[in-house]
Structures are given as structure tokens and as C-alpha cells.
Amino acid sequence: MTVKSSVEIITEWDIVAARQLGRNEAKALGFGTVDQARITTAISELARNIYLYANIGFIEVERVETEAEKKIVIIASDKGPGIKDVRKVMEDGYSTTGGLGAGLPGVKRLMDSMDIQSIVGEGTIIRTEKRLC
């Protein structure tokens, strides 16, 4: 079974709505408090990136429940400027010089896996998931 919901990110308060959606879904799936906080923080970071750099985009949250696995999938998509060098933004310290700990590598560590598709001038799609074990 897959349940899909999404939030459009336009204003800063939409980040809060995206967080709420993610937390509800994570909770419903059975994640503990700490993992709920991690998933929410990941969504928060992705939504913030959309708000800051792409202006408009979507956060989609998928709750996947099959016999084989239970996982939450987050898809952040925008039609913003795109990422020129994906490998570089995945390097620690690149976007966070000063060590604020955010950035995409941080999000990846909060989740289990991350996939980035980006075309300069067209936009970015980031898909990240976390399994419940």
C-alpha cells in the first residue's frame, strides 16, 4: 500500500506544513520519536532549499507499506535554477562552511538513501527514503 500526499512550498510557513505532513506519516508508519524528528528535519531542510533557491516547489511524502518493507519516501521537486555540480553539493563542508551541519549530505545521513536529479535551468528532483526496521 502506498499513500501519497504533497505540500506546495511557496512561503516560509509552507515549510511548517510539509514538516507536519512528514511527521504525521512517519508516526502513522510506526517510526519512534527520534526518527520522526530526523525525518521531519530532513523535510525541513529540503523545503527550505526550495523556499530559498527555487521559490516554488513541492514536497511529496509517500508512505510505503508492503509485506517486504515499510518505508517513508520524500520527494522534493522544483523548477528552480538547478544544481550545476551535484557531486560538489554532496561534499561535506561545501554548503555549510562554518559547520552548521545542514546541507544535502546532512539530509542524506538523517535518511537512508538519496538520489538527486538536476538540470541547470530546469529544476531539481531529490528523492530520499528511510526504512523502518
Added chain:
Amino acid sequence: MKELEKQYKKILSDYMIDKTEKNLYIGQNFIRQLIQKNVSPEDVVSIHKNAIAQIFPDRIKEVQSAYDFLIEVMVHYGMAHREHQSLLQKQAEFEIEMNIATNIQKTLLKTVIPQLSSVDIGMISIPIRKMNGDYVHFLQDQEDYLSVAVTDVVGKGVPAALCMSMVKFGLETLEYAYKDPSYVLEVINRVIEKGVDDSMFVSMFYGCLDIQNNIFSYASAGHEPALHYRANENTFYSLEAKGLLLGVLPEIKYSYNKISLKEQDIVIIMTDGVTEFRAHDDVNSREMITSLIAEHKHQSAQQLCNLLHKEIERIQDFKLSDDFSVVIIKKK
């Protein structure tokens, strides 16, 4: 995680009862374990929350949300912590690579000091960082000719070392043309100007000694002037030669000068790490060097090099501010 939670709960409840320093010490040792196992800050808060829930089951309701808030906040702290750890690991990898590169450089840019019967040669080259931005190169044709290049890349560390290997290979391709200092500098200038980016400049002092005829000819590309000690006059002369740094402009002509080198004469070629005392502007370094050499002129060329290094290091409180290289040539 379950086992850790159990241990933590035990340590915490012991402390709640006894409140002694020993309890705290045990707690610290336990945290050390958690750090080793890479347990993140938010997990530690969660462990604490669960322990409190078990120790004070009727009171947890009041504070539960406060703990949840702290977990939320700590997730971000944990992100920063993990990034920090991953950067530390990266740094360790760089360190290893750097050591390998340093070793390669040492092998690649190893200076072999020629042993001649009528000329005593000494050399010392000490890098300030891991990689040396100075380089000394000798070429020799039996007991007839000895030439020496003393180079200093403007800049230090890895970029300087990379540039230096180019200088070395440039010098090695010269083969029999090495007797003409002007020609040598012109060729090396072309090599550097073409091959290295615009921000990289190299200074070089090049000298060639005609051993049979006792003539030392030299040219300089923006390098620190060498010193010539004339034994029969007991006086030092500066070996000046005009010339632009290597790598600035493509076609440059360098002029050269000649001196005659008599018995017991000494030539001292240095990089600016030897003569520039950054923290001691009041010291006249060339005066200091000449009086030191004059005082110990009977020592061997290598002994003089070592002495200079020791003395200058002492004056600078053992904190040299630049790569340090000296070549001393003494006519026997």
C-alpha cells in the same frame, strides 16, 4: 541500543540515589562508550528520556514534551556533529596523501652533492612546511665543470613543489648547454612561462665553475645576490646580476658576469629564507652571515652550511618563516 539504555538507566538511577562524584565519573566513562559507538546526540536525549520514564513513571507525563522538544533540537546538533566527523575523516585521508606526496617529492627532488678533489661543496635545504619550495640542483662534468642552480618558488607547499619538479626536469634536459648561465635561465624561463599558471614565479641563481681555469660565471633571475669571499683580501663581495623572475614574460634575455675564484675563496648562494628575518627587522642578515663565515672560514663547506642554519634558526627563535637553503662552494 536496548543494552545501552539498560546500562544508562542503571547509572542514572544510582546517581539519583547516591549523588556522589563516583557516579558522575562512571557516567562519563559510559558517554565515552557512546561516542565510540557513534551514538548521536538526539539518541542520547532519547535514552535519557526513556530512563526517566522508567525511573519516574508517574512524573514523565509532565516533562515528556520537553524531552521531545530537546530531541528535535538535537537532531540538528547531531547533523553538525556527523558532518564534523566526516570532515575529520577526510582530513585524515588528506594527511595520508600528503605524506605520500612528500615522499615522492623527496625522491624526485633529491639533491646529490658532487664530490670533487679541488672544490669543497656544502648544501642544506630545510622546508618550513612538509613540502620544499626551494630546490638545489648540481651538474658536473668530471673535474672540469661544476654548475649549481639555487631556486625558490614564490609560494610554499604543494603548488611550489609541483612547479619545482618542472624546473628540475627543465634543468636536466639542458645537458651540455649548462655552461652558459644566460642560456640556462632563458630556457627555464620559457619552460615555466609556458607550463605554469600566471601566479607562479620562480627566482633562480645559476652559476657555473670552470674548475681548470678558476672562473665562476653566474646569472640571476630575481634571486637573492650570492656572496663571494676573497681570501687574499679577506673581504666579501656581493654577486649581483640583473634579471627578471622566471615565468613572468616569455622572451627575456639574461646577462651574466664572471669572477675568478682563487684558492680558499668561498661562494655562498642562498634563498631569501636565509636573509629575511621577518620578526627581526633590526638584524642586518648579510652582515651577520659574512661575519659568521669569516670567523669560521677554515671549516668545511658543509660545516659552514650547518653552522649558518643553526645560527639563523637561533636568532629567529627556532621559528624560521620561509624555506631555508644555502649552497657553499669553497676552492681548495
